[in-house]
Amino acid sequence: MITSLNDRITLNNGTKIPGLGLGVFQIPDADTAAVVSAGIKAGYRLIDTAQIYGNETGTGAGIRQGLAATGLKREDLFITSKLWNNHLTYDQTITAFNDSLTKLGLDYLDLYLIHWPGDHAFKDAYLALQDLYHAGKIKAIGVSNFDIHHLEELAEFAEVTPVLNQVESHPRLNQAALREYAATKDIKIQAWSPLMQGQILKEPTLQAIAAKHQKSVAQVILRWDIQREVLLVVKSVHPERMASNAAVFDFSLTAAEMAQIDALNQNFRVGPNPDQFDF
Numbered sequence: 001m002i003t004s005l006n007d008r009i010t011l012n013n014g015t016k017i018p019g020l021g022l023g024v025f026q027i028p029d030a031d032t033a034a035v036v037s038a039g040i041k042a043g044y045r046l047i048d049t050a051q052i053y054g055n056e057t058g059t060g061a062g063i064r065q066g067l068a069a070t071g072l073k074r075e076d077l078f079i080t081s082k083l084w085n086n087h088l089t090y091d092q093t094i095t096a097f098n099d100s101l102t103k104l105g106l107d108y109l110d111l112y113l114i115h116w117p118g119d120h121a122f123k124d125a126y127l128a129l130q131d132l133y134h135a136g137k138i139k140a141i142g143v144s145n146f147d148i149h150h151l152e153e154l155a156e157f158a159e160v161t162p163v164l165n166q167v168e169s170h171p172r173l174n175q176a177a178l179r180e181y182a183a184t185k186d187i188k189i190q191a192w193s194p195l196m197q198g199q200i201l202k203e204p205t206l207q208a209i210a211a212k213h214q215k216s217v218a219q220v221i222l223r224w225d226i227q228r229e230v231l232l233v234v235k236s237v238h239p240e241r242m243a244s245n246a247a248v249f250d251f252s253l254t255a256a257e258m259a260q261i262d263a264l265n266q267n268f269r270v271g272p273n274p275d276q277f278d279f
């Protein structure tokens with residue numbers, strides 16, 4: 001279990017990933033540099049962006065500002081981006097990757113994900129990711145929004161097992177079955193929208209647990225993820241919330257509290273269902 005923002009979990013290819021990272025979904029490009037730089041100054045070491053967010057340029061600027069302000073080196077950070085996968089050919093995938101790298105101003109990515117599986121849409125794209133990985137342009141490759149059957153389809157041809165699957169997960173969607181399956185394949189689960197985009201912060205069970213620990217509901221949820229060994233990316237544009245979302249290493253939930261939070265599951269999604277989201 002991680003014990004700080006800088007603590008890393010070892011992935012199936014030996015790469016080490018910070019367990020709790022900062023996401024930049026829905027942040028306009030012009031605002032992103034300030035958010036990313038503030039995040040690095042607040043101690044975040046993993047920054048999660050994507051081609052479709054349209055803010056890789058701002059993310060890159062924020063990385064440079066954050067490194068200058070803290071004296072950290074590039075390799076102290078873990079940068080993720082994602083391919084907007086729309087039945088891309090091998091060559092289109094390589095072009096999209098290079099474009100992301102250029103926008104970010106980086107010469108390698110730590111992690112590159114296929115953003116959505118689509119309907120049998122990912123084979124050529126994944127083959128391209130494997131070659132970029134072998135060429136050293138990406139330290140680790142993975143997927144996002146893959147259900148068990150997508151992972152099974154991928155396993156039929158993949159030579160490199162994805163290191164992780166980034167999926168929607170929060171107390172209303174705890175992804176128990178997917179987590180169990182992924183564990184048997186040594187694929188980590190990384191939660192997106194862990195706070196259900198802020199829509200679960202008034203839930204009474206969570207409020208009661210938070211009051212007991214004198215913590216916020218957001219902190220309780222993030223702590224639950226850390227204790228159930230789910231990696232996560234959380235988003236805030238506010239430095240005080242970034243700090244508070246990172247103050248989750250000084251308390252522990254009991255087994256009973258963990259079970260109470262597990263029981264809030266309703267298989268409810270705030271985002272699209274991967275099986276109904278083809279593009």
Ligand SMILES: NC(=O)c1ccc[n+]([C@@H]2O[C@H](COP(=O)([O-])OP(=O)(O)OC[C@H]3O[C@@H](n4cnc5c(N)ncnc54)[C@H](OP(=O)(O)O)[C@@H]3O)[C@@H](O)[C@H]2O)c1
Nearest residue numbers: 023024025048192193194195196197198218234235236237
């Ligand atoms: N792979 C995918 O398909 C996918 C999809 C969605 C998201 N993601 C990734 O996952 C990251 C996180 O998901 P998300 O941004 O959708 O949702 P989230 O992290 O669950 O929630 C973010 C929302 O909660 C608010 N918030 C954050 N901390 C808070 C706190 N302590 N108290 C009260 N409100 C708080 C934020 O507002 P403020 O910013 O105003 O503080 C924002 O509105 C994204 O940024 C992105 O990197 C990936």
